[in-house]
Amino acid sequence: MSADLRAAVVPAPGLGQDAIAERRHGVRRRPASHLPRPARIGLYVFLVTAALLFLLPLYVMVATSIKPMEEIRLGNLFALPVKITLEPWAQAWRSACTGLECGGIRTGFMNSVAIVVPSTVLSILLGALNGYALSFWRPRGAQALFVILLTGAFIPYQVMMFPLIRSLAAMGLFGTLPGVVLIHTLFGMPVMTLLFRNYYAGVPHELFMAARIDGGGFWRIFVQLMLPMSLPIAVVAMIMQVTAIWNDFLIGLVFAGHDWLPMTVQLNNIINTTTGERLYNVNMAATLLTSLVPLTVYLVSGRWFVRGIAAGAVKG
Amino acid sequence: MNTQTNRLALAAALALGALTGAHAQANRAEVLHWWTSGGESAAVKVLAGAYTAAGGTWVDDAIAGGEQARSEAVNRMVGGKPPTAAQFNTSKQFLDLIDQGMLNDVDVVAARNNWDKILPAPILNSIKIKGHFYAVPVDIHMPAWFWYSKPAFAKAGIAAEPKTPDEFFADLDKLKAAGIVPLAFGGQPWQEKVTFYAWLAHVGGPDMYLKLYRDKDAAMVMSPQFKAFLTSFKRLKNYVDAGSPNRNWNDATAMVISGKAGVQIMGDWAKGEFAGAHQTAGKEFGCFPGFGPKSPYLVAGDVFVFPKISDPAQVKSQQLLATVFTAPATQVAFSNKKGSIPIRTDVDLKGLDPCAQLGVTIMKDVSRQLPTPEMLVTPDLEGALQDVITKFWNTNESADDAAKAMAAALKNG
């Protein structure tokens, strides 16, 4: 019985030599250009124009965030700031009012981290487990279960609030950190399972059969063979989950309880108001600050993101 | 020093420490509200300060957005972790909660402080259900003030505030001729609704207003007088600018602040925006509460309800909150920061700004008090009427069809 089931690694079909070389040596060979020179110029023009269009709202946000309110009231949206002030950024971080306290979004930062990290890890693990079970073990009713899971992704959260609240309260988890992590994990399951299931569908069945012949059981194959292979898709899943959970407002508000309110609640308190005054520069600064975390995650793992899905996650 | 005295002093200090330690979490109250902007936060500080001074511990639960906060309050009650007090509007929003037995009453505090005598009738009718007091009012807001830019009026040659609707339209025409946007407007459904019932109260008159909202009189809605009123309401649309749809109310106020627009019909919370721009009433901007000396004063406001908790310590906190919130000193300080007027007229006017002082004076005339629609109809019916109003405002629907739609909504509601 071979101890290491990974010895039988065979690259997934559809992967070219390029990608294999990439994986083995970390070398990235770009495809040679297929287009003549004038077309390349047109290409750059298109890309740069598109990029500028995409950046336009960001420009407005940044410009608004460094203007004083008097300038903003004049309503010249695209004008460069006459007077630049970084005060809104400082306010957004530490002194914007979010209720009785005026502590900015800083107060919820650690709570958000405490919610995002376990939720992401758990939902990815469970998604991988589900995808693995659905792809290889095909238990009875697996397809039906997958359909139910996927349909569940279409339901707006608010509809499920009351029954979930009552259930969690019955378990004593309402308003606790484990409670909110549980809910995030549950709501992340459909998409996570979809990602991993499609990824594993690209892994040849022979590999799995070989491992079974070698004497591997459900858990052993999962831990020793599938998980290590899933690094690329796990990174993709991490990016999607971190973005979704970091920016989530409703679930954190309802289920985290007073002690664990995430940053998005403070962000909402700063931006949203019924009849109070609106400080648009602080609002923009607060939004930009909050989005720095997912953006950093993209930048850091951007390379794997692209490479990850290459490995077959997207097979339909 | 004498060791005997030392030991005594030490014992006393320890005892005192134990006592204050015990008091540190005494009267702990978790208060859920939606006051999160800078000005509102200052107002909450007044309430929290007063509560702490009375021996309580304030735990703040702020959630921006009224619907969000109210929904969260209900969620917490359902989940078994209710806040000690939750903010609602003076309205019918919490009637279902009372019906389901989910609220504590504060009859004890009401009796002790004579709420029956000192509170105005519209508020009493909202908080006293089936003979019990289920909410404590904290402020009165008036959603139907007129705010105008003095420089803009000067430029258009308007010498005095209009005293009748016709004078108002004439003034709007003058503003238009001077190249100023006559009416600063934010085309969001709730703002259209507020403008509608403000116009109904000021121009249609309190009788028509009450027939619609209190009596739900579908026959009145189909009458030629009401249809004429609908036409008059739609006439206002000629005076708003093309960019008005979707606009936030603050952006409309900003137009008045900068003199780009002449008038805005908005609640007294607009004072916060003027204050933020360092403008003062009477100097850069003016305010008037309606047309003529008997114009109705619409009464809206905020209350706190008390979820049903059996723990006697929590009940004590709830009652302490109710007492503190309605104390005259708290009321004046709070109103000052909030831009509202106190719920009782037996207070010292000195601390309030000119517009608020005018409001308090008007409130003393009971005949001018008019409850806002949310005190008279359920949120569902108010929403249905809002749909009719927003369609009428934004399309070319005739007054006839709008009246028919409104009558249908009243019959279903």
Next chain:
Amino acid sequence: MAATVLWVYVGSVLWSMRISVSSSRTLPIGDFVGFKQYARLFDSERWTLSLQNMALFGGLFIVACLAIGFLLAVFIDQRVRGEGVLRTIFLYPYAMSFVATGLVWQWMLNPELGLQSTVRGWGLAGFTFDWIVRQDAVMYAIVIAAVWQACGLVMALMLAGLRGIDESLWMAARIDGIPPWRVYASIVLPMLGPSFGTAFVLLSVSVVKVFDVVVAMTQGGPGLASEVPAKFIIDNLLVRANIGLASAASTVLLLTVLALLAPWFYARARASRNGERAARALRASAPQESAA
């Protein structure tokens, strides 16, 4: 695991269906009023309009995101310089919540405040771009903002799919003298079928749940013109204290989604069953591989 999933999703849906035949307002009540809520729902002009808007939005949004995402991916794949920067530029909208970005779009598309007035200020007096304040065009404005936010993710999905295509394919095509555009049209596009499939599912979920962008940009206005089903449901849940009606609406929405997805699920189930049968047959006829 299966039990949890079933209890959460199926349980919630069943509960919601139960409430939809009651007269629940702020809180759930257990009475039974038959189909009164559904009758009210179908009578509601707002609900009908929201479904129409969702269909219009969905069609435009999905097609635009797939097309633009694909094009961006193809162009970035052409060995361009600064690929990392470009990729981040197209992805950053995805990182931001719509509450603030929606307001920025509202300002930018507002005729008095945004693009129309700026371009007119440059001298083009006749330039009009006031979709967001027009009843008949506001959904197009919302599509623009939504596409801006979502097509970065689609681009990344497509890019990854493209990167998985073997270099030898291109070399063979060049040897054969096939022009690049034909390679893309006849070979690459079909190979990217799975990428399109996943992107389609993710985009469809966004379409059905679209809420934030509408609330942040137009609050459903002007009038009722940009109403969408999720907003109708949430308004009735939270603001109008009408849980019964909201549950009826969400049940109808779910059934609509199921009806649209059922053919696709069925096709996939059949394909996978066929694929399994074929694979089993193949394995049976192929020589046995020895385990290492």
